[in-house]
Amino acid sequence: MILSTAQVPAGGWKPVTPAGEQAITAIAEQPDRTLLCSDFDGTLAPIVDDPTQARIDPGAKAVFGELGGLVGQLAIVTGREVAMARQLGGLDGASGLERLVLLGQYGQEQWDAATDELVVPPAPQEVRQALIDLQNLVAEPSEQNLRGVVLEDKGRAIGVHTRRAEDPAGAFAWLEEPVARIAQQHGLVLEPGRNVIELRGSSITKGDGIDTLVERFRPSVVVMMGDDLGDLAAFARIKELSAAGRLTGVCVVAGSDEQPLVAEQADVLCDGTEGVVAWMRALAEALGQER
Structure with missing residues (x-):
């Protein structure tokens, strides 16, 4: 049903x-x-x-x-x-x-x-390193308008929020691949949600x-x-x-x-x-x- x-x-x-x-x-x-x-x-x-x-x-x-x-x-x-x-x-x-x-x-x-x-x-160092990469990602010019995308630093995790973007769904879809690549590079767990992609330092x-x-x-x-x-x-x-x-x-x-x-x-x-x-x-x- x-x-x-x-x-x-x-x-x-x-x-x-x-x-x-x-x-x-x-x-x-x-x-x-x-x-x-x-x-x-x-x-x-x-x-x-x-x-x-x-x-x-x-x-x-x-x-x-x-x-x-x-x-x-x-x-x-x-x-x-x-x-x-x-x-x-x-x-x-x-x-x-x-x-x-x-x-x-x-x-x-x-x-x-x-x-x-x-x-x-303690917060894992990998999360700190991924945060720098994410900051660079959302700051760089791209074919997708990322204005309004917000990074939420949670210490052991980072939330990439698109709810405040001018095109929330478009920004989310465009970010999925590069954010997943950053997560993989740093050995982090990827967790999608409601207009947010979260990178976590633990699989818990x-x-x-x-x-x-x-x-x-x-x-x-x-x-x-x-x-x-x-x-x-x-x-x-x-x-x-x-x-x-x-x-x-x-x-x-x-x-x-x-x-x-x-x-x-x-x-x-x-x-x-x-x-x-x-x-x-x-x-x-x-x-x-x-x-």
Whole structure:
């Protein structure tokens, strides 16, 4: 079945698999053994032209925090650095997020809000070298107008953003080959996304991040909320663990026309960040009634 947000009420959500239909009930039966994970950009925070200006939607932050007191564990798994996610999300000391675990750079960086323990490995030199090549690439004259293309230095990764370019799709298509060549030259991992191509110094995925969280918290139910290609590995790992009978997995997708492939992994399909907020509110209401 081909899924799209056209099938979802505006600002709402829709279960599209049996797991999606049973998700809230499954969580309500074992709230203390539920791990609720989310991506940052495009899921809790609406996509914006300038990635340095992304902010968690106030409604998303409020209900995510409310769920922090209703489920066993909250986690954010993002491609951003921990420091940037903490800053943009206003996560330090946020109500309901006192026990939040934040995995940055797909899990290379970790922050535990309860203990304030922070793990940030050194950035690989290969990423520094690739950044110079990318700066030269976007600065050089070319047959494609690259005006507005932005490089985001994430320390262990670099994002090449085309959303602010005069021709975002054309710039993205033109950049794919030379950016892939630079990644190969420096032994970096290439990760395409929504108007962004990311070069990473590690092959670790959000699926590995899910494994880290499952091993630590031993949940019976795991929910992952995401929207982009980088979340596919997390969705796939949750489905594998669920199929193996190790836990009940639920994939909640903030659907978009930019990444229709991601919608195909949904158990619950949402109309962007608004839909994710609506689903979390429904979950919070159900859990509140159980108490």
